[in-house]
Amino acid sequence: MTASHPLQEPGISSRITSPCILIIFGATGDLTARKIMPALYNLVREGQLPAQFASVAFARRDKNSEQFRCEMKEKITAFSRSGPLEEEVWNTFKEQIFYHRAEFHDDAGYESLKRLLNELDAKLGTRGNRLFYLSTQPAFFSLICKKLHQHQLLYDEAKIKHRFSRVIIEKPFGHDLASALALQQELRKFLVENQIFRIDHYLGKETVQNILVFRFANTIFEHLWNKRYVDHVQITVAEDMGVGTRGRFYEEEGLCRDILQNHMMQLLALIAMDPPVDLSSDAIHNEKVKILEALHFCPANLFQQTAVRGQYGPGYSGGRAAPGYREEENVSPDSLIETFVALRLFIDNPRWDRVPFYLRAGKRLPKKATEIAVVFKSPPEVLFTTPQMHQDPNVLALRIQPDEGISLKTNCKVPGPSSPIQPVKMDFRYSSYFGMSAPEAYERLICDAILGDRTLFAREDEVMASWKLFTPLLLRWQQETPEPFPNYAAGTWGPKAADRLMATDGHQWRLL
Amino acid sequence: MQTGGLFNLIIYSKKGERGDYIRSLANKIIQKFPSRLLFVLVDPNQKPDYFQTTVSQEPHPGHPQGMACDSIEIILGESAQQIAPLLILPHLISDLPVYLLWMLDIKENSLSKELERLAQRIIFDSEAAEDLPAFARSALNHYKQAGCAIADLNWARMESWRDLLASTFSPQDQLRALEKSKEIHLTYNMIPSPHLCHTRVQAIYLMAWLASRLNWRFEHLTNDRKDLSFFYTNNSTPVIITLSSASCTSLSPGTIMSMHLTTTDHASFTFTRHLDFPHQITLEITTPDQCYLPSQFIFAKGEAGGSLLKEVLHKGTSAHFLNVLEHISQLPLLCPNGKNSSSQGIV
Numbered sequence A: 001m002t003a004s005h006p007l008q009e010p011g012i013s014s015r016i017t018s019p020c021i022l023i024i025f026g027a028t029g030d031l032t033a034r035k036i037m038p039a040l041y042n043l044v045r046e047g048q049l050p051a052q053f054a055s056v057a058f059a060r061r062d063k064n065s066e067q068f069r070c071e072m073k074e075k076i077t078a079f080s081r082s083g084p085l086e087e088e089v090w091n092t093f094k095e096q097i098f099y100h101r102a103e104f105h106d107d108a109g110y111e112s113l114k115r116l117l118n119e120l121d122a123k124l125g126t127r128g129n130r131l132f133y134l135s136t137q138p139a140f141f142s143l144i145c146k147k148l149h150q151h152q153l154l155y156d157e158a159k160i161k162h163r164f165s166r167v168i169i170e171k172p173f174g175h176d177l178a179s180a181l182a183l184q185q186e187l188r189k190f191l192v193e194n195q196i197f198r199i200d201h202y203l204g205k206e207t208v209q210n211i212l213v214f215r216f217a218n219t220i221f222e223h224l225w226n227k228r229y230v231d232h233v234q235i236t237v238a239e240d241m242g243v244g245t246r247g248r249f250y251e252e253e254g255l256c257r258d259i260l261q262n263h264m265m266q267l268l269a270l271i272a273m274d275p276p277v278d279l280s281s282d283a284i285h286n287e288k289v290k291i292l293e294a295l296h297f298c299p300a301n302l303f304q305q306t307a308v309r310g311q312y313g314p315g316y317s318g319g320r321a322a323p324g325y326r327e328e329e330n331v332s333p334d335s336l337i338e339t340f341v342a343l344r345l346f347i348d349n350p351r352w353d354r355v356p357f358y359l360r361a362g363k364r365l366p367k368k369a370t371e372i373a374v375v376f377k378s379p380p381e382v383l384f385t386t387p388q389m390h391q392d393p394n395v396l397a398l399r400i401q402p403d404e405g406i407s408l409k410t411n412c413k414v415p416g417p418s419s420p421i422q423p424v425k426m427d428f429r430y431s432s433y434f435g436m437s438a439p440e441a442y443e444r445l446i447c448d449a450i451l452g453d454r455t456l457f458a459r460e461d462e463v464m465a466s467w468k469l470f471t472p473l474l475l476r477w478q479q480e481t482p483e484p485f486p487n488y489a490a491g492t493w494g495p496k497a498a499d500r501l502m503a504t505d506g507h508q509w510r511l512l
Numbered sequence B: 001m002q003t004g005g006l007f008n009l010i011i012y013s014k015k016g017e018r019g020d021y022i023r024s025l026a027n028k029i030i031q032k033f034p035s036r037l038l039f040v041l042v043d044p045n046q047k048p049d050y051f052q053t054t055v056s057q058e059p060h061p062g063h064p065q066g067m068a069c070d071s072i073e074i075i076l077g078e079s080a081q082q083i084a085p086l087l088i089l090p091h092l093i094s095d096l097p098v099y100l101l102w103m104l105d106i107k108e109n110s111l112s113k114e115l116e117r118l119a120q121r122i123i124f125d126s127e128a129a130e131d132l133p134a135f136a137r138s139a140l141n142h143y144k145q146a147g148c149a150i151a152d153l154n155w156a157r158m159e160s161w162r163d164l165l166a167s168t169f170s171p172q173d174q175l176r177a178l179e180k181s182k183e184i185h186l187t188y189n190m191i192p193s194p195h196l197c198h199t200r201v202q203a204i205y206l207m208a209w210l211a212s213r214l215n216w217r218f219e220h221l222t223n224d225r226k227d228l229s230f231f232y233t234n235n236s237t238p239v240i241i242t243l244s245s246a247s248c249t250s251l252s253p254g255t256i257m258s259m260h261l262t263t264t265d266h267a268s269f270t271f272t273r274h275l276d277f278p279h280q281i282t283l284e285i286t287t288p289d290q291c292y293l294p295s296q297f298i299f300a301k302g303e304a305g306g307s308l309l310k311e312v313l314h315k316g317t318s319a320h321f322l323n324v325l326e327h328i329s330q331l332p333l334l335c336p337n338g339k340n341s342s343s344q345g346i347v
Helices: A030-045 A065-079 A087-094 A107-124 A138-150 A177-190 A206-216 A244-272 A281-294 A441-451 A460-479 A496-503 B019-032 B078-091 B113-118 B132-146 B153-157 B159-168 B172-179 B201-213 B306-313 B319-329
Strands: A020-025 A053-059 A097-101 A130-134 A165-169 A196-198 A230-238 A295-297 A307-310 A315-317 A320-322 A340-347 A357-362 A369-376 A395-401 A405-413 A421-429 B008-014 B036-042 B051-059 B067-076 B098-102 B121-124 B149-152 B181-189 B217-223 B227-234 B237-246 B256-263 B268-273 B280-286 B295-298
Touching: A020 A030, A020 A107, A020 A441, A030 A053, A030 A065, A030 A087, A030 A441, A053 A107, A065 A087, A065 A097, A087 B280, A087 B295, A097 A107, A107 A138, A130 A138, A130 A441, A138 A165, A138 A177, A165 A441, A177 A460, A196 A460, A206 A244, A206 A395, A230 A244, A244 A281, A244 A340, A244 A357, A244 A369, A244 A460, A281 A295, A281 A460, A295 A460, A307 A496, A340 A496, A357 A496, B008 B019, B008 B113, B019 B036, B019 B306, B036 B078, B051 B078, B067 B078, B078 B113, B098 B113, B098 B306, B113 B132, B121 B132, B121 B306, B132 B149, B132 B319, B149 B153, B149 B319, B153 B159, B153 B201, B153 B306, B159 B201, B159 B268, B159 B280, B172 B181, B172 B256, B181 B201, B201 B227, B201 B237, B201 B256, B201 B319
Parallel strands: A020 A053, A020 A130, A053 A097, A130 A165, A165 A196, A230 A357, B008 B036, B008 B098, B036 B067, B098 B121, B121 B149, B181 B237
Antiparallel strands: A230 A369, A295 A340, A307 A340, A315 A320, A340 A357, A369 A395, A395 A405, A405 A421, B051 B067, B181 B256, B217 B227, B227 B237, B256 B268, B268 B280, B280 B295
């Protein structure tokens, strides 16, 4: 819809999504059951999907639409954020769900898919608009796109303007720089960049979207946001869970590819980028790319001084005994895969020159917490010099999840004549002010993809810049035997070497 | 207990009138968005110069942090209304926006200028208007004079219909179908409640929105026992919009129950609300060449007060809403309750 549509009011009207069919490849997987279908259900419930909408599950398992609907009903009941399933909504939504059994490589399956989609267009008025969601193993991405192209299910954007075909691609986009470039090259044979939506669900989180608002809609922080006032930045993505059912995936990818290369790079880019010239997708991506391209390890390639990897052993989690990584399902008993990473990075630009950015992420840490902490420089010790007047540095912490919010640590005089100084926190909690349950990241991202808005999806150059940074490290780790694994117990904050990484700079990790 | 505040909300009404309804709206708001509530209730049964202020806290049931909201109730005699701003001022939380929900009719420009100056946003309630065109003129005057944003509860209640129509007619060929409208038939629920008796307002708003957005020119209207028909011209092509009342006890008063649109080239669009599942709308589209399967649409599952929440939080004034007010202000006097007692329904 164009801005000049008489029934729509830019900035005021709700966003209007076009009629379309969402086709989910690998629809019998966990992601569809836990995230995609609950997201679609909630979008229907909130009136955010068009009346002319259908979702088609494309998968290999033998079942029919009715069976698939029954399964999805159970899953939505279990995983939807909006509580008990509402029959009124479900009865509408279930009629929009179809199951198509086919193999990813089978041409006949794509031909029958094409017929089904054309029938649905004719019956439901979905107007030929297609959104393909590749929720499959990465190895199938290019094969599926090739088959979609061969069967004319992808439109040539240069020629066809009145309908769209877009592809959402789950992470990981490639395994390293070379494979990411190869995948990109393959995709570009069938799609233009505007049709590719590389999903990073962190970008769909309200708290992540708020980073730009917080930084650029408040005057007081932006001129402190540089090397003059910021001592260092800590970004933590901690999980208290182990790898669970993802053992096979972890054995191939590891934590660095699962979390660092994508989610944490996006967080870092948002926290460090310069203001974009406007809020258009390209303007924001342009600024993020500048940061990602300016990131480097220092000293360059001396990874043992700047990167720490770890793997959890047996320990305790949530008050219960927890197995080590090597005892998890589908994990080799002598696996050398990392489940913890800590890094020190620098950004080679005038704003952040010599300001360290410390990143840590891990599985089976003491708690689930994602946080960005901007630690400011200590004030000069001129006025408050006695030991009882020790001043903590100011810390601005953006809690991404859980307990979403923002806190600012400041120093305060304790009442009384002796005047000791005590750090106190000013704390904003989303749940206190905005009691309603926020939309799930996937709701926002699917809606954006239907609208063709790529702002919250990773652009090609962002992904490549990130792989360019991490590929040498991953290569080195592949070549070198790590210190004996496991090197941290489940339920602790990672290996000792991670603390030493900070200690050499006179810093320490925040206790979350 | 921690008290929270996203904004100050002043609710100005008459004591006793729709009191339960207003309270339930306010409770919905603070459950979602902790805010300071200031009820100003005019009580004609009190002495004219009577005033009384009561301060209390409304706890948040089930709020994880034990949040509470301050609630200030100010009861005023008729002539004490002039001091309302003075009673309100000490209770406003500084630095937070002030929203004014004006639940009285404004045809006599009764809204105090001092109160108006305090507010960043005034939310009117056209339900309180006895004369809708006069209400529209007054609302526009307030907008022009006070310079703050304005909105209306009934306008907010129509949001789902506006979104559905915008979505249905969004592709260019569908928009052309809408532009070729010949007849539109809107049916609304005429069963009133003690809180909502002007049941025709939402249908008039929807009609005025379509007409103003599509630049249709109003010619005249006719009224019979059940139907009110508005005759427009689209360039020189006549368009008739008929508002019909129907009875349904399971739906809220004034709820649009269906909309049927036919075009000059014989396409038809029928939107029908499911009576048992009132958030569900069935859309049937037929053209001379094609007949689509009915499709279902779910209106956002807003609880009572949902429309108010949206109006409280939206910023600015909708240009479409201003167009609607302009359009309605030029219509003949309409009795908004759908039970027009005058012989023609027009004065």
